[in-house]
Amino acid sequence: MRSLTLLTYFLLIALFAKAQGSGGPEQKHLIYFTDKKDSPYTLEQPALYLSAKALERRNKQGIALSVRDLPVNPSYVSGLKAKGAKVLYTSRWFNAAVVQCPPEKLAELQSLAFIKGTQQLNRLPASPTGKKGTQSNDSLKLAKASFDPSYFGPSFHQSNMLGIPELHAAGFQGEGMTIAVFDAGFPGVNSVNAFAHLFQNGQLKGTYDFVGNKKDVYGHSQHGTSVLSTMAAYEPGRIVGTAPKADYYLLRTEDAATEHNIEEVNWLLAAEFADSVGVDVINSSLGYTLFDAPSYSYTYSELNGNTTIITRAADLAAATGMLVVTSAGNEGNKAWRYISAPADADSVLAVGAVDSLAVHALFSSVGPTADQRLKPDVVAMGQQVFVLSSSGNLGRSSGTSFSGPIMAGMVACIWQARPKLTNMELLQxxxxxxxxxxxxxxxxxxxxxxxxxLVTGLEDELTTGISITNPVSEDPIVLRMDENWQRENALARLYDASGKLVHTQLLRANQAVHTLNIKSSRLKKGIYLCQVSSASRNATLRFVRL
Known part of the structure; x- marks a missing residue:
């Protein structure tokens, strides 16, 4: 079914599009349709537009199909073409089409009864300008790297910071999980030895260039190649990614030479495609705030989780059960400072960067969002990360573009280890x-x-409604309770690994946070159990004293 869905998408693209990058004086617009009435697509026959794997992902997470999942009404597309419009793509989630046409043609299209509204996606400057967006600020200085004979080679530290060696040793390297990588190009992936296993083992499930409307993605910016290497590379003793056994789709959405709103729509289309073929995790090392003049740029106040095209697209992707992992941005030491879109989305995992000592990297964008939500969500090593170039050379590069995919690979492995979790449970x-x-x-x-x-029992907190500080060093030991636990008094009993009771404490009702009245410095290093019981519930939590 997956291959049929891929074929359907490519046939639609061939039917609706000529090359997006073909140039010309006409501008691109997003044309919104009024509805999806009288369409040949129905919720009762989802196999016409979603693969079996996509439906399995929804069923596993209890996500029902909705009208939003239906493709746009083909008659509306035909109506646009009958008026002489060039239809490049269509969007299920936005119920819209990407159209290229001159201003006089746009005015004619706007008068059609099935058109709800339009949005301009690019403006053509009088002369070419350099890219001024936030996406391409990762440094890519590929110096010669020293040889490390260990399994992970020089890439060991960036993986070890997340516990990846232990995760892999436990048998979780991404098998059965599918990751879609959205980026600006993947030159060398089809020839570099560290990616050969993707082709030999059938792990590369598909490619598409949404900028150029073609399947070949092995050109343009090597940014995507370096991003992919942190997840998928497998060359023991030199570099091993965080999810080398996962399946991958490589999708080009970003034109590294320019920055226009059309790239946000490319991202939307790629996300819809990823949904349709059954992707589990999206990695997006892209972020947008400022666009090339004279195109419209966003302001910080618009990073509120509901405004930008790409942020809305990211939340819709999450609504289908995919986990979207996005880089926070590289504006931390610049005038903008804050995260970029879609990191402001409330249902994505936004990843910032730290250095090799786990200290915040100065370039890593900070929060909060414009509506005061905490961001980034988490961080990983993003400063002086080992990556591959398009020629296969190993070197170091910096940017949240690399902390993001390092994290995305880990996320895929954790999901493999805990397959019953929904995407939002996994994010939490x-x-x-x-x-x-x-x-x-x-x-x-x-x-x-x-x-x-995770191995000390953290996953139990998702179902028990209670959590404890873990691991513990010199910090206070804190219990956090949901509203169900807060309804009545409870008793906490702390035991060491031998079963000896070391602390007992009453936990008063109507209190969400409890600090245990025992100094962690009094506890010997090792694993501890905290049993919490009330009149109606019981829970056993584990933590490590470092």
Whole structure:
């Protein structure tokens, strides 16, 4: 079914489009339709537009199909073409079409009864200008790297910071999970030895260039190649990515030479495609705030989770059960400072960057969102990360473009280990695994997630409604309770690994946060159990004293 869906998409693209990058004086517009009435597509026959894997993802998470999932009405597309409009793509989620036409033709289209509204996607300047957006600010200085004979090679530290070696050793390397990578090009992926396993094992499930309307993505910016290497590369002793056994789709949405709103729509279309073929995780090392003059740029006040095209698209992607992992941005030490879209979306995992010492990287964008929500969600190593170039050379590069995919690979492996979680439960679990979970901020969010926290029983917190500080060093030991626990008094009993009771404490009702009256410095290093019981419920939590 997946191959049939891919074929359907490519046939639609061939039917509706000529090359997007073909140039010409005509501008591109997003044309919104009024409805999806009298369409040949129905909710009762989803196999016509969604793969079996896509439907399985929805069913597993209890996500019902809606009218939003239906393709646009083909008769509306035919109506646009009958008026002489060039239809490039259509969007299920926005119920819209991307059209290229001159101003006089746009005015004619706007008079059609099935047109709800239009939005301009690009403006043509009098002369070419350099790219001024926020996406391409990652440094890519590929210096010669020293050889490391260990399995992960020089890439060990960036993975070890998240506990990836232990995660892989436990048998979770991304098998059965599918990751879509949205970027600006993937030159060399089809020839570099570290990616050969993707082709040999059938892990590369598909490619598409939404900028040029073609399947070949092995050109243009090597940014995507370097991003992919942090997840998918497999060359033991040199570089091993965080999810080398996952399946991948490589989708080009970004034109690295310019910055216009059309790239947000490319992202939307790629997300819809990813949904249709059954992708589990989207990695997007892209972010938008400022656009090339004279195109419209966003202001900080518009990063409120509901305004930008790409942010709305990201939340719609999450609504289908995919987990969207996006880079926070590289504006932390610049005038803008804040995250970029779609990192402001409320249903995505926005990833900032730290250096090798786990210290916030100065370039990593900070929060909050314009409506005062905490961002980024978590952080990973993004400064002087080991990546591959399009020629296969190993070197170091910096940017949240790399902390994001390092995290995306980990997310895929964790989901493989905990397949019953929904995407939103997984997102919350990753936050809870963070080193800064008990004291999150708008610099590093919930901190650095580590696999160690998961194996000490953190996943139980999702179903028990109660959590405890984990791991513990010199900080206070804190219990957090949901509203169900707060309804009555409870008793906490703390036991060491030998079963010895080391602390007992009454937890008063109507209180969400309880600090245990025992200094963590009094506890020996090791694993501890905290049993919490009330008249109606019981829970056992585990934590590590470091």
């Amino acid at each position: 679990l990753i936050r809870q695994m963070g080193s800064n979970y008990n004291n999150p901020n708008n610099t590093i969010g919930y901190g650095i997630p580590t696999y160690r926290r």
